[in-house]
Amino acid sequence: MKVRVRYFALFREQAGCDSETVEWSGGTAAELFQAMAAKHPLLQTQAAALVAINDEMSGWETHLNEADEVLFFPPVAGG
Amino acid sequence: MKFSVSDTPIDVQAAKSAVSDTHCGALVVFEGWIRDHNEGRQVERLEYEVYRPVAEKEGAKIIDEALTRFAVSHALCIHREGLLELGDCAVIVCVSAAHRDAAFEACRYIIDQAKSRLPIWKKEHYVAGVSEWVNCERCAAAGHSHGDHVHE
Numbered sequence: 001m002k003v004r005v006r007y008f009a010l011f012r013e014q015a016g017c018d019s020e021t022v023e024w025s026g027g028t029a030a031e032l033f034q035a036m037a038a039k040h041p042l043l044q045t046q047a048a049a050l051v052a053i054n055d056e057m058s059g060w061e062t063h064l065n066e067a068d069e070v071l072f073f074p075p076v077a078g079g
Numbered sequence: 080m081k082f083s084v085s086d087t088p089i090d091v092q093a094a095k096s097a098v099s100d101t102h103c104g105a106l107v108v109f110e111g112w113i114r115d116h117n118e119g120r121q122v123e124r125l126e127y128e129v130y131r132p133v134a135e136k137e138g139a140k141i142i143d144e145a146l147t148r149f150a151v152s153h154a155l156c157i158h159r160e161g162l163l164e165l166g167d168c169a170v171i172v173c174v175s176a177a178h179r180d181a182a183f184e185a186c187r188y189i190i191d192q193a194k195s196r197l198p199i200w201k202k203e204h205y206v207a208g209v210s211e212w213v214n215c216e217r218c219a220a221a222g223h224s225h226g227d228h229v230h231e
Contacts, residue, residue, distance in 0.1 A: 008130055008200065009128050009200035009212050052133050055133055057196075073130070074212070076195065076198055077200055077213045078127075078129075078194050078197045079190060079194040079199075
């Protein structure tokens with residue numbers, strides 16, 4: 001399946017791009033992150049990172065669908 | 080708008096006026112300011128990155144939760160994005176209620192939730208010339224120290 005991946009803040013710098021379309025075998029958001037971390041060596045899993053799918057906050061165990069846009073948020077720090 | 084993101088300075092007086100109500104005997108305001116130090120380093124300025132589509136949606140949910148959980152009449156939160164200088168107001172929460180206890184509790188709830196749930200990141204620019212993303216709020220809550228991970 002094809003999914004769109006977007007990176008923010010620290011993750012964008014670690015991935016070296018702000019977004020990419022990837023052909024992928026399917027699975028959960030966590031598995032997609034692992035696959036992207038294998039592709040971009042600087043991209044590291046972080047405690048408290050968040051994920052959103054199609055602009056809705058989601059969970060790492062959510063299974064992805066074709067054409068989903070997956071947003072990887074490093075630990076947030078507003079305020 | 081109960082929650083909004085602004086790329087221009089926050090008008091504190093206008094924010095307070097937006098929650099004014101003759102039914103309310105209490106107004107609690109929290110302002111988050113840019114300070115000159117963090118983790119022992121001297122900060123020169125600070126940059127906020129906000130992913131608006133999700134921040135605005137989640138921010139509105141947080142305000143609705145506060146209005147449901149606490150006996151308050153009105154609540155709003157405005158968060159800045161972009162480059163901010165020392166002393167600038169980065170975030171404001173205003174809550175009005177008939178009585179002060181609920182207003183204090185709701186204000187605390189909103190700022191705490193905003194800091195841990197909204198896709199907002201800050202990059203500190205230090206006097207020493209380097210800059211780093213700050214992302215320790217939830218790391219600290221999760222119970223591990225800076226020694227466990229690196230912020231670059």
